[in-house]
Amino acid sequence: MLMKLFMFGYRHRQTVIPVILLVTVFFLAGLPRLQVNTSLDSLVPANNIDRLVYQRVQEEFGTDSKAIIYVRDEQLWTPGKLTRLEQLHHALEKISGVTRVESLINLRTLDRNGGRIASGLIIPQLPDTAEQAQLLRESVLQNPLLQDSFISADGQATAIMVTLDDTRLNGNAAEVLYRQIEDLLIAQRADFSSLFQTGPARLNSELRNNLYRDLLVLVSLSGVILLLTILLSVRSGLAAIIPLLISVLSIIWTFGMLSWLGMSVNILSAM
Numbered sequence: 331m332l333m334k335l336f337m338f339g340y341r342h343r344q345t346v347i348p349v350i351l352l353v354t355v356f357f358l359a360g361l362p363r364l365q366v367n368t369s370l371d372s373l374v375p376a377n378n379i380d381r382l383v384y385q386r387v388q389e390e391f392g393t394d395s396k397a398i399i400y401v402r403d404e405q406l407w408t409p410g411k412l413t414r415l416e417q418l419h420h421a422l423e424k425i426s427g428v429t430r431v432e433s434l435i436n437l438r439t440l441d442r443n444g445g446r447i448a449s450g451l452i453i454p455q456l457p458d459t460a461e462q463a464q465l466l467r468e469s470v471l472q473n474p475l476l477q478d479s480f481i482s483a484d485g486q487a488t489a490i491m492v493t494l495d496d497t498r499l500n501g502n503a504a505e506v507l508y509r510q511i512e513d514l515l516i517a518q519r520a521d522f523s524s525l526f527q528t529g530p531a532r533l534n535s536e537l538r539n540n541l542y543r544d545l546l547v548l549v550s551l552s553g554v555i556l557l558l559t560i561l562l563s564v565r566s567g568l569a570a571i572i573p574l575l576i577s578v579l580s581i582i583w584t585f586g587m588l589s590w591l592g593m594s595v596n597i598l599s600a601m
Contacts, residue, residue, distance in 0.1 A: 409460065494507065
């Protein structure tokens, strides 16, 4: 059967070759539409029971998709640095795809006042002097709810919790969101000793870039190894080129089919 198929292609090559070219062009046209989804959710079936329970919990209590901005500076508790921190906080709130920002600037705490429990901002007003800033630092460090969560034990590092829109964490949107936050941090990185982000937006962006790079390197390397192996085995250039052409066509047809069907490439399908 296989031999008959090969002979059919050989005997009717004037028809078969144009058909193969047309199909290849069709799939090539779909490649720009190909989406890459590096989200770990793409590895779990949509009807998985555990996933459905997880989604119900998210609907009830909100998303857990957050980016954590790490800020560290030996002079953090000075009027100038706290002002820079406030500016960073408000700039993050303006980014499209960010739903909420929590930091020392807007966090609230409970305090006892005259026998009553009162709720108020941790920093009701930015300090104007170094003395006021140090008093504020001592007050924050004495709060057990903040230590090792929003403030380090030595008081030199703090975290900004950025809640992200779940619908913006797939495909190109995740890359755009990560770049918007990263561009903002780059612009303000000179104001602090250390300033960087971590979380799903960065993870998806780096997975996406690594996946592209690995596909380019591994596919090219595989082609070279295939070509050299066949050349050394049969010592025929034509015999080496034909399997390479078949491999290239297979890759184009596979990715083209995925794009026209609206299916994205995830970590598993890339492997």
